[in-house]
Each structure stands twice: as C-alpha cells, then as structure tokens.
Amino acid sequence: MRRARFAFTMLGFGYAFLYLPLGLVMAYSFNDSRLVTVWGGFSTRWWSALLANEAMLQAAWLSLRIALASATAAAVIGLAAGYALARARSFPGRGLFGGLVIAPMVMPEVVMGISMLLLFVGAERLLGGPDRGFLTIALAHTTFSVAFVAIVVQARLADFDRSLEEAAMDLGATPWVTFRTVTLPLIAPAVASGWLLAFTLSLDDLILTQFVAGAQSQTLPMRVYSSVRLGVDPQINVLATIVVVVAAAALVLSGWLTRRSA
C-alpha cells in the first residue's frame, strides 16, 4: 500500500514535470497581461492578435502545405519500401536497403541538413534549381519521414496472413489487383497512421528545415523560434496551444488506427 502510494507520487511528479509547463503555456494563452509570467486576468486578445498576425499565418500556411505534401509523398514511398522489406525476402543488397531506409531515423539532423544543403546548392549550380523553399523543405522532410512509414508498414505486413493474398490470386486476381483489393485495404490503417506520424514530424521540424529553407520561406517553427529570440510574446502561447492540440489529435488518431489495423 505504502509502496503503491510512493509509486503514484513519483508518477505524479513525472507527469507534472512533463506536462505542467505545457498546461501553463495553454492557460497563459488566455492571459490578459503583456508579460508572459504574470497573470492579468482572462482574455482572448492574444488569440485575436495571432489571427491578425499576417507573417505568422503565412508561416503556418507554408508549414501546413509542406506537411501535407511530404507526408503524402512519404506514405507512398514508405509503403513501397515497407512492402519490399516485408515481402522480398532476398534480393541483392536487401540488407543494405533495409539499413538505408531506416538510417534517417538515427542520423543526426544536422548531418542530414548539411548534406541536403550541399545537394540543393549543387543542383542549383548545375541545373539552375530548384529554388530553396517549399519544394526543398518538402523533399527534405519526405526523406526522413519515409523511414517511419516504412517501419509501420513492414511491421503490419509481418503478421499479415499470406493465405489471403494467395486466395485472391487463386481466384484470378493478378498480383497488382491482389495488392489493390486485398493487401492495401487491410494495411490502410497502418499507412494512414504512418502518414499522420510523418505529418506531425514535418510540422514541427526546425533543424533540418533551417538548412534547406530559402531566405523568403519561413515555416512556423522557424517563425516561432525567431520571434522567441526577440522576447516572448503571449501570441506564442496561443500558437503553442494550437500546435499541441493538433499534434495530440494526430497522435491519438494514429494510435487508434494502428490498433484497429492489428
């Protein structure tokens, strides 16, 4: 009994350490005071201020577009990579391929950032493009998001009943039709959950983005980071609240989809 109480106390401290600051940030987004740390009464003025903040909204819109594009690209490529890893038991370089697919997960983002920057600079010199901005950021985000989708898909396919696919082929379905009518519908929740993961990863990436973004393109995390350096404005609290809610919703949805697909 006493040990249980101790354990719960420690758990409480742990959660408080992790989530109390988040809760405070969210609470202070409704603060009337200009000072971030002093409560000046309830108000939604900073919410209105943020919604009128053109630069911030533009950054948010860019981030959203990048996240949608890179998550979609990562879902398609990651699905193919995960399928190959789960199904093609042996092909030349399979081990290397498996390593390369998940390497971006463990690679320091600074290293990836530098290498991508060099790539895009080189491409600009040789090919005259692409301009650094939406496209380069989306490409960079896709590169590391593929790993997450591939792993989710591979895990789902590992316990997939192969006889379902054999039954489809036996009934006259070509391999492609089998994939479309049997395999894909059954692993769709896993792909969707991978997409959501990629979406949230892209939405809050800062380090890699800073390397490959152009002078004119500022994503939401970049905008937030630069404005915080000039002194914290309560608008940041509002923004943080929105991001936390969106990310939490995406994670809950992703978890629910993963459970449903198993």
Added chain:
Amino acid sequence: MSGPIVRIEGLAKRFGAVTAVDRVDLDIERGALFALLGGSGCGKTTLLRLLAGFETPDGGRVLIDGQDMTGVPPHLRPVNMMFQSYALFPHMSVADNVAYGLRREGGGGAETDRRVGEALDQVRLADFAKRRPAQLSGGQRQRVALARALIKRPKLLLLDEPLAALDRKLREGTRFELVRLQAELGLTFVMVTHDQEEAMSMASTLAVMDAGRIVQVGAPHDVYERPASRFVAGFIGLANILEAPGGRWVALRPEKIVLSAARPDLPHASAGKVVDIAYEGARSLCRVALDDGRTMLAATSDGAFRRGQDVWLGWAADAGHPLDE
C-alpha cells in the same frame, strides 16, 4: 477431352536442404474425389500448392487437363483452392467474398449477383450474404470458403485439410456434404488430409505419402486390404506386422483374427494371454501377448474376454497380406 485431369510427372520441390516433394508421378482421374494422405511434413500440402501454382517446382511438371502448367501463375490456372484457414477476406461481406472470383473475370451486375445468390443457396447461407466473416461460426465460414472456391466452376478444386478446423460433430456432417456436392457438380476434388478415417470415408481414390514420395495409390478399400508396405499398413488402420518365412513381411488386420477360449480349427493358431482390452462400442480391441513372445492386436465383438485370460488366436491362410518391403 479424355485422359486424366491431372498428370504429374517427376515433380520435385526442395526447401533448402529439405526435399518436400521427391520426384512424384501421379495421375488423377476426371471426376475423382482424390485424397492425399500422410503425416505432417510428408509433402502433401506442398504437392497441393504446386498444383495451385503457389510453389515453383525444382523439377518435373504438372499437366492440368492436358495443358502444361509450368510457368503459369496461380491466377491463370483453371484451379481453385479452399484454404485450411479458409482465408476469407475480412474486409468484405460474405457475398463480396463469394463474388470475388467472378468480378476478377470482369463479371459484374445482375449475372454475378444471380450466381452468388445461387452459390450461397447451395451452401445454405443465403441469409448471411451481408455479414462479415468475423460474424460467422466456424462451420459457416467453411461453407463460405467452399462457395467462393466453387463459383468459377474450376476444373479442379483443391481442399487443404477441409475439415480440420471444425469440431468433431460438425465434421461428420460436412464430410457427407462435401461428397454429395462433389458428386452433384461432377468436379474433380483433390484434398489433403492427415486423418486416415477422413480419407477412407470420403475419397474415391487415395494416395499415401511419406517423406515426399507417394507410396501407394488406390481405392480406399484396396489400400486398406492390400497395403503395399509396412508404412502403409501401419498408417492406415491397425495392423499386425508379422515376419513370414524367407524374410518377408505380412500385414494382418485385427478383425481378420479369430479370438477364442479354445484352440480354433484354423491353419494358424497361437496361444496367449489378454494384456489389454479397449472397448470401442461395436467391437473390443484386445492386445494379446503370445506365448512365443510376440504381441498382437485382435478385434472381437464378443464382450466376454477379460484381462489376464488365456486365449487362442487363429487366422485363415489368406488372412494376411504380404508386403513388398
């Protein structure tokens, strides 16, 4: 077209160091209910999968209705299979599962619906068309799998352990139903089973497999009465394997032995003592230790024998069947 529906010539399949199917030659007659019988790991399922096209042979070839199936992928073979796990598509309704094969042929609309309805009637599942497989009982799932595999009227229906997933009571009924369906449709069924009783009661022809080879093919009655080898004699039913003069072996079925208290007037007679009695209802099976040290099984419908009793065993001159090996 005449000739066997399936001709297998020198078919071989290895998995690494294991030879699953070892140079098998086999003909399957049109309209047969053919059973491949063997213990686990004897290669019977691999042979079935080679027919369906899920495995690629390392040697030999399969002809179905006279056509060489080498290099023909599963979706182009005139063969359908009922899987042991049934492999019903969990994301589709019963009707969509059954219609799957027809839709792959580009069929759709009213004609498909009519045939699906007919197929579901045939397996008494018309009221379950809209359900998902997860909402069905084991026996109902088995019937959906059967309807799905039959809807394209394949030249050959392959059944992988069709009754293994059913409970005993259901199995008896389904056995008769499968035989009736096969006779009605006039199709060739090839089924794989490890259950010799199932194979004996259903098959028109059965093949016994051991270690990747077919050791005997014949009508159930012939295989039972005239087993070719000690393996077959021991695998199908019960048999006493006796050493005959000249280093030969003889299989003697327990029901061919007369058990009596007094010395019987038969060419072969031995005295012994009852060691064990297993009561099976219609008959009792007695294990008898003979005075010469051998132990034999004898069947009797006489319930008067007791454990420890001194008895005589006797059998006719032609009761035993000589074995090749």
